[in-house]
Amino acid sequence: MRALVTGGAGFIGSNLVGALVDAGGDVVVLDDLSTGFAENIAGAATVVEGEVSDPDAVARAVAGCEIVFHLAAHRAVLRSVEQPLETDRANVGGTLTVLVAARDAGARRVVYASSSSVYGGAEQLPTPETAPLLPRSPYAVSKLAGEHYCRVFWELFGLETVALRYFNVYGPRQRPDSRYAAVIPLFVDALLRGVPPEVHGDGLQSRDFTFVADAVAANLRAAEAPARRCAGRAYNVAGGAAYSLLDLLAILERIIGVGVPPSFAAPRAGDVRHTQADIGAAAAELGHRPSVSFEEGLARTVEWFRARGVSR
Ligand SMILES: NC(=O)c1ccc[n+]([C@@H]2O[C@H](COP(=O)([O-])OP(=O)(O)OC[C@H]3O[C@@H](n4cnc5c(N)ncnc54)[C@H](O)[C@@H]3O)[C@@H](O)[C@H]2O)c1
Structure with a gap:
């Protein structure tokens, strides 16, 4: 199978490219290398360097591909607050450009990377896909707009689309060295260097964390599940359990074998208190269930950090 990522x-x-290549796939990557790294896929795929909002680059990349996994996006909420127009161009314009190109090239299916942020802090926990959608940042708006475009392209043009709403994905290759870094790489990096991890708020806010191999597995299922069940729809992709930031720190300290008391900072504006996904629909309709426990996922993440020789 030829696939565009x-x-x-x-x-x-x-991580998805690695899994596709291991399964014998022929993989094309379209990436502008703005937050990605060529070394992550060295030798594994044909690389087209370009932007997803550029119709020519996308048309070149998608030619002959049966499946498109559309993950390119500006992914940081804070960046979208600072640069809403750029986020819209890359995420909404980019998704529309990918859908048009996939349709015109005769691709069978597009699997779209959406986000739990479309719920905007749901009251119902665990949160099912039917919960109200109230995006609270330009990033979340852009992800929801992309979902709607996906559904409309299925309904109007018969292009099979499946949206995956990821909840806090973590694991190997997630880097700590960016202004927009996520909490797990920041905590692992701090503990390995013996400096206090910074906790915003009281640390009792909780998240449903998803190990990257499980997010990859969900993509593979979403590419193959019968269209009559899943086309035009969106699914939660998550670990299915919530851990507070203090729980997370305690587990990491055990794995790494250090204890460094955190420093507490002001809560971050716009942070939701708790997230936890209902993962029943992905199990029933995509046949996807997470298989890596939180402890195991964190141990594999720490191993990756250690192998690359800590840190910044
Ligand atoms: N990491 C998470 O917890 C999480 C949660 C929810 C949703 N997502 C979504 O999953 C996808 C992948 O996220 P990630 O964490 O791997 O982020 P990432 O920043 O590591 O990956 C994004 C990739 O897209 C590329 N890119 C960015 N803008 C582009 C553009 N305009 N044209 C071409 N390439 C572009 C970057 O260079 C990078 O390689 C994103 O769509 C993100 O919104 C991630």
């Missing part, structure tokens, strides 16, 4: 040089995308 947009954003394939990034954290989740490069």
Whole structure:
């Protein structure tokens, strides 16, 4: 199977490229290398360097591909607050450009990377896909707009689309060295260097964390599940359990074998208190269930950090 992975040089995308290549796939990557790294996919795929909002680059990349995994995006909420127009161009314009190109090239299916942020802090926990959608940042708006475009392309043009709403993905290749770094790489990096991890708020806020190999597995299922069940729909992709930031720190301290008391900072504006996904629909309709426990996923993440010789 020939597949296009947009954003394939990034954290989740490069893990997906690895899995596709291991399964014998022929993989093309379209990436502008703005937050991704060519070294993540060295030798594994044909790389087209370009932007997803550029119709010519996308048309070149998608030619002959049966499946498109669309992951390229500006993924940081804070960046979208600072640069809403750029986020819209890359995420909404980029998704529309990918859908048009996939349709015109005769691709069978597009699997779209959406986000739990479309719920905007749901009251119902665990949160099912039917919960109200109230995006609270330009990033979340852009992800929801992409979902709607996916559904409309299925309904109007018969292009099979499946949206995956990821909840806090973590694991190997997620980097700590960016202004927009996520909490797990930041905590692992701090503990390995013996400096206090910074906790915003009281640390009792909780998240449903998803190990990257499980996010990759969900993509593979979403590419193959029968269209009559899943086309035009969106699914939660998550570990299915919530851990507070203090729980997370305690587990990491055990794995790494250090204890460094955290420093507490002001809560971050716009952070939701708790997230936890209802993962029943992905199990029933995509046949996807997470298989890596939180402890195991964190141990594999720490191993990756240690192998690359800590840190910045
Ligand atoms: N990491 C998470 O917890 C998480 C949660 C929810 C949703 N997502 C979504 O998953 C996808 C992948 O996220 P990630 O964490 O791997 O981020 P990432 O930043 O590591 O990967 C994004 C990749 O897309 C590329 N890219 C960015 N803008 C582009 C553009 N305009 N044209 C071409 N390439 C572009 C980057 O260079 C990078 O390689 C994103 O769509 C993100 O919104 C991630």
